[in-house]
Amino acid sequence: MKRILLILSTILFAAACTKKNSSKLEYGLDLNETLRINLETEPPSLDWSKSTDTTSSLVEMNIMEGLVGYNLSDRDLGSAPALATEWKPSDKGRIWTFTLRSGVKWTDGVEFTGQHVIDGWERLLNPATASEYAYFLFPVKGARDYNGGKLKDFSKVGIKLNDQKQLVVELEKPMGYFPMLLTHHSTYPIRKDVVEKHGDRWTEPGNIVTLGAYKLKVWDHDRAMVLERNDDYYGEKAKIKNILGYMITEYSTALNLMEGGKLDFQRTLPFKELPKYRGFPGYRATPLISMYYYGLNTRKPPFNDLKVRKAFSMAVDRKQVTDLLAAGHAPLTSWVPSGMFGYENDIGTKFDAAAAAKLLDEAGFKDRSKFPRVRLAFNTNENHQRVAENVQAQLKKNLGIEIQIENEEWKVYLKRLQNDTPNIYRMGWLGDYPDPATFMELMTSYSENNHTGWGNKSYDQLVAEGASSLDKDKRRQIYSEAQRILTEQDVPVIPIYSTVGHLLLSERVQNFPNNSIEHYALKGVTLK
């Protein structure tokens, strides 16, 4: 009897249950008006003063805008007006005046003002925010001291509104490419009142207030995200109504979905899948402002000897490496990657096995058995392993020297670079903004990212000059001179290749903004 009662009540319960919305996955979106993209991971944060990764910035660049945008049709990726309509340098580029766009509204209807920019910068630099990208504004006068807690009064930091409501930024020293820094999400304006009202949860849908072409509608953590067209956007409105972002980490899974017609945009393709997808109509390959290199520890023998460094750089045929990876990367001997302003093909130590062997003889290693044991280190990764093995074989063949290769987990490897730099170390650099300065600064003697122990006063000086100059041709000249010091004269580094990015679109996607900084502002994309 009891049993029957129980079964009956259970059935009643079951009958009272409601089916969940069956199209939950698509959030009830009309697929003809929805671009389905793979974000690849959960965006770690949409707080643009704090986020540091490419997934978050992909979302941020679609829901927000900075003072300066990119001119994506320019091959060198120049700047274009965004929230600032124009800007002018004065005092040789030490002071910059930005005229702000009027009539821009945030998604809650509040009008955009210069104060929002100042609030954003104050928040970025405030020590309590602990933003990793705070250093983006260190060129601004007093900014570094404010971030370090030495300066307490933000009004002493070099950013002000003048009588014409223009934003006046005073820098520590002249900087020709300063506006380019303002394309970065960390420098976007922010609504202080919104952040204060909602605390850490201000980036959740319903709380977040933005002003870009899209706005955040749904954020199902670790599952999916939906962006919706912002009809109050100041510029040309987005063409597609919705963007649905999945968070699928596994390439093969995403590609399965793509082939099943359930995905429109996959940001990255693994090298081994390239032969298959190259023939697809939606396949795109784009040179990125990113490069791959080996650093040499010049503090210790044998690479404290210039001749040895040159010999090693000369003994590596970059083309063999790029052919091996078969990912379309371009062999690189200069420092600035190909496809960006400042790149020059003829700079650098070119491959010449005979000359390399001769140089090594001259360095006193005619008897190769006397050559010290050299270790080449890289972080654990299949492709780094392949490159390292190839270089190892090339050095054996071209110089008759056997080097050891070893790998370590990423964070362990980073620690080791700081504490006990290997003779040869693998590294890469992805520019934060499309200006050669980001690459040139990397090898200055005071750079925290230069693990070679090498420093050259004239190089440092040239880099400083290049940064402050406002004249594009002069900058090109300065940077090629500096690159020659780095890659031909002193050779503390062996550039290997500049990177090409690969992405896959479904056949219905049109007008996709391919570019070298992976700035995927999706407002212009259309669907067939």
Next chain:
Amino acid sequence: MITRVWGLSVAILFATVVLLSFFAYEIPTALWWLFSIVAFGGTAVFVFQQGMTFYVIRRLFEAAFAVLVIATLTFILLRVLPGGPFDSDKALPPEVMANLAAKYNLDAPLFQQYLDYIGGLLRGDLGQSYKYISRDITSIISESLPNSIQLGVYALLVSYLIGIPMGVFAGWKPNSAVDVSCMTFAISGIALPSFLVAPIFILIFVKTLGWFEPALWEGPAYYVLPMLVLGIRPAAVIARLTRASVLEVIHSDYIRTAKAKGLAARTILFKHVLRNSLIPVLSLSGPLAAAILTGSFVIEQIFAIPGVAKHLVLSVSNRDYPLILGATLVFSLFLIVANLITDILTAIVDPRVKMS
């Protein structure tokens, strides 16, 4: 009698919950309550009746102690591990590093950090993630854990539903064709890694037959493949164990008596053999739950399931200390509880076992 009715109600309620969740129905809160009250209340009454109260309380204390030890060890091991949470290929200026350290209390002496951490733990505060800025660990885990549990329970059920019948048939007629084929399956199930089985299944069931979905976690068509792939290995283990256990039981005296009495083969199999040979399988359930949980990382990755296992693995490469600690604690707590439940269940099923 009362135990039987109770056991049956729990089983029915459990089946209802599982079926509802599987077919993506909303589970009413009242049903959750009913299930919890019947299951836990009933267990408590049983425990009390059997005089196991002291035993269970002792086990709970042991569990708390184990969690504390695990928390401490994880904390120490993390700090021994080279590389910090904010090391990256773009080195940060000292000012920025100092601000980060201050914000996350990393500049305090290590022992102070430890005390703060344990203090937070006692208050139920697991801290904030370094990687998922502004999200607290509790919400990260509470949003992802249900999916993992769902997957784990399905996989466990699959493994019982496949493993037990296979083992019984194999053991009932040893060395027959059924036995050989079942054991071939079992050996392959144990030998084949899930990262191989998953693509094979996708190739067959998604690309060729088109029955199921290749990824995501949205309904029955999405659940089937991951739970099958994850359930296969435990199913194989169960099949082998059941077979061995059935073989042992059918050669025991009481089965011979039953046969001599002239009982039908079916009665002997279901009434005597099955019940007794399932006891070892039941006691294996705790470790099996462990295997399923730790094995689910690969499955979660391949099928893009928003579960908690990925946090356990990826947080380590990010050196996201609070998230590593949180995920580790949740996993260990889960295993301790699974083992405790297994022990109590064994006591219920097998009257010979006394835990007091």
